[in-house]
Amino acid sequence: MSRKKNHNIIDNLSGTVAKERLAEAAGQWLSADILVMTFVGILAIVCAIHGFSYLYSRKKVDLYHSVPVSKRRRFAVIYVNGVLIFFLPYLLNVFLGILVAGINGGMNVINVKITLISVLMNLILYLGVYSLTIIAVMMTGNIVMTLLGTAIFLGYELAVRMLMTFYQSAFFQYYHYRYDYQPLSSPIGYYIEAVQHIESTNSSFMGVLAPMMKCMVLAILFGTLAYAAYRRRPSEAAGKSMAFSVTKAAIKTFLVVPFTLFVGITVRDIVGADGGGKSSAVILLFVMAAAAIIGSCLIEVIYELDIRAALRKKHQILIIGACTAIIYSIFQFDLTGFDKWTPNPEKLEEATVIISGLTYRQTYVDEELRRMNPEEYVLQMPGITDIEAICELSEKKAEHENKNIQGENSYLWMDVAYRMKSGRVIWRSFAVDAREEAVLNKIMSNEEFKRANYQIYEDAIFDRIKGKDSYQILYHTGISAVNLSPDDTDLIRQLYIKDLENTDYTKRKDEFICGTLEFSVRSGSYMWFEYDIYPSYTNIIGYLKEKGLYEEMTVKAQDIASITVTNNHYEMYSVDDDMVQDYSITKTFSEEEQIGELVDALYPASFDSMFKMTDTISTDYYVYVQLKNGTNNSNYYRGDSGFYLITEKIPDWLVRETAYE
Known part of the structure; x- marks a missing residue:
């Protein structure tokens, strides 16, 4: 705060503006964020392990259990003590922070709201991670295994969902990638969602309430499971890797199968098993089998703390291999019929079409100015009800692999959400040949399409x-x-x-x-x-x-002092070229006749060209315009301030002047 006050003095700020700067600094200081999340999470893990660490020692277990106190009471006392160890010092720290901010003039109504919301968020996060760590303590017999178990509990769902996304993207042509990794079983995911709401809505309590209530439900569920595991945990589990033998096989399977699948998709990308012939397929099969065996043996050694136990329970290796083979085959051979699916007109209610190139041109928000991803936004809008046009569009999708289409034709990429009459929403991402004007006109002239893709209607x-x-x-x-x-x-x-x-x-x-x-x-x-x-x-x-702006702001030949053109000669580079050799040719033209011809061909590099046919605009040429007033723009920069050239208007003399010799 003192630094911000000094900044106000240096910048000669006073009154409302100075107070706003101080309030902004105080709000950032008191607000929940990712750094606070990390600190709270670490404290929760440490306190959970510390409170129940006696379970790692057989002598301490015998001592604790010899005391005439019920398991319920002992668990409750240790649990509450672990919460108070964190929460009381935290409240004191928050109070001191508010006091410092208030004395320096940094507190206002918004910051009070931020503080209260952040206190609630951090407490709920602590309870969630704390309870989840206690489950890990109950299921393991030493601190190393507890830490591994906690890490797995917190990140397993996210890792598996990312792995499935990799597989869908790799094997399915028309898979629609959505950044939807919100874990349903991790309190950290809900906390991050709440932080994003605070950052985008100036501490709206209602925006934070939903994810944190879900996190609270998780904390209660984890606490209940932790207590149930505590009551059933055998005393002789102290010092062992796993406290419950019955969970060993399931945990091994749930860990080794994703590991083997990850190795498989990684090797597939390296050797190109999809197009590398039988040899690549054999390599892939061998590596995945080796991954399953090594992963199973490693976990068995960890379980038994004995290297000789590596090849025990060979039947589990077979089960893991079978599960992996089934999952891999589902993707490899599209056993679910993902790419073959087409909408049934009788079952389709409506569809929403997103042109991929339009989404980055605007920030999608709701009426409260809360940020949304494009998918969330369009799904709340009415869809296109012209079923015939939607089905026709779906039939026009081009075949491609890994989003690459061979050939010289232009394609328009789009994401389509099919809303079925059953309420199910099915997403597909595909490209349509730009020459399919009839069906593309039907879609892009549709009012529902425009309202879903252009927020200017809102x-x-x-x-x-x-x-x-x-x-x-x-x-x-x-x-x-x-x-x-x-x-x-x-x-x-x-x-x-x-x-x-x-x-x-x-x-x-x-x-x-x-x-x-x-x-x-x-x-x-x-x-x-x-x-x-x-x-x-x-x-x-x-x-x-x-307003006198249209003609005035159009670039005119008489306003230009010179035009510098760089012909990059991309055609000279081969696929394997390391781009070390520079084939570009740069020439500057200042004659009026030359400038006049070039002006007609200019197309701003910052303007979009997604609806243009291939080679309509030549990016081989990059143009820099020098105005007579000494500037190359109006002291304003948004993206690229240079130009490309419209192909059909490129003068023949320019081709000759910039030819590579």
Whole structure:
């Protein structure tokens, strides 16, 4: 806090602005975050092991159990003591933090909310990790095995879900990758979700409540299981690797099978078993068999603490091998029919189509400005009900492998969520040949498609952001930019929506973007909504002309002092080229006639080209424009400020001038 106060003095800040800086610093200090999560998690593990560490020693077990105290009472006392060891000093620390922040003028209503929410979150996280570690203590007989068990409990589900994602991505052509690794069995996952809500919504209690209640349910469940395991834990388990013999086979299977599958997918990527012939398949089979045997032997040695026990229980190796073979075969031979699936028109209710290239152009948020991933957002929107068009689109999907399509044609990538009448949602990701204009026009001219892919339709969102101090609207032409009046937000949106309603795929494919609109705001984090302007967008262009911006901001030959063109000659590089050799040729042109021809061919590198056919825009050439006023842009930078060239407008003389000799 003292450092922030010094910063205020250095920056000559006072009044409300200075208090806001102090409040922001105090909020970051008192808020729950990943660093706090790590500290709390470590403390929970240490306290759980410390409280029940007597179970590792047979002498201490005999001593504790000789005391006339029931197991229920002993467990409750140790459990509560472990919680208080953490919580009381933590509360004292929070109180001192509030006191320091208050004395320095850093406390406000938001920070009070942040503090209360963070205290609740950290307590629930502690209870979850603490109870889970106690389960690990009950199931093992020494501290090393307890630590391994705790790590497995906390990360097993995440690791398995990631492994399954790798397999689906590797074997299924039309698998839709979704970053949905939220563990259902780990308190850490729910804590991270709650932290993300705090960061994106300025400490909304309701946003934090749902994940932390789930975490609390887990803590209660883990505590109950820990007590049940404590009551049944045999006294002679002290010092052994595992306390319950009945769990050994299951735990070994659940560990070695994923390990073998991981080795399999790794080796497959290395040797190319999918296209490397019989030799690669034999290598893959041998390595996976070796992984299953080694993993089983290693765990058996750990169980018995005896190297001679490695090859005991050979039947378990066979079971593990069979389970691994079955799971691998499901993916290798698509036994579930994943890629063969097509929507049944009679069972399909509607579908939502996401054009992959549009998702990175805007921040998906709900009406409370909470961040969402694109899938979450589109699923809450009405889908396309033109079943015939959806089924036709599905029939047009191109075959590919690992998202690579052979050939020179252009393709449009999309993610489709099929909503079945049963309520089930089925995701598929595929590419459609860009020449399939008929079906693509049906989809992209659909109103439901536009509302799902363009948040500019959302009145509630823009009503919230346009009142914020950081809100701005930017009109960008690729080389210059200007801020539009926030007061015109509703008008600009209405005009753009009118243009959008008259737009289909063909217009996007045939026309070149002439500008972009970007609505941006900082609300907890930076949010932006960027939309392209095409020459046929007469309504929004009319607004820009009325403001005197459309022609003024268009790059003109008479404003240019010189144009520097680099021909990268990508055709000179082979697939195995290490890119050490530089084949690029750079030339600068300043004659008016040359500049006039090049201006017509310029296409801003920051503008999108996903709807263009292959080679419509040449990225072989990179162009740098020097204006006569001494700048290459309007002192504004957003992405790339250079240019590419429209292929059909590249002058013949430029090809000759930049040829590699």
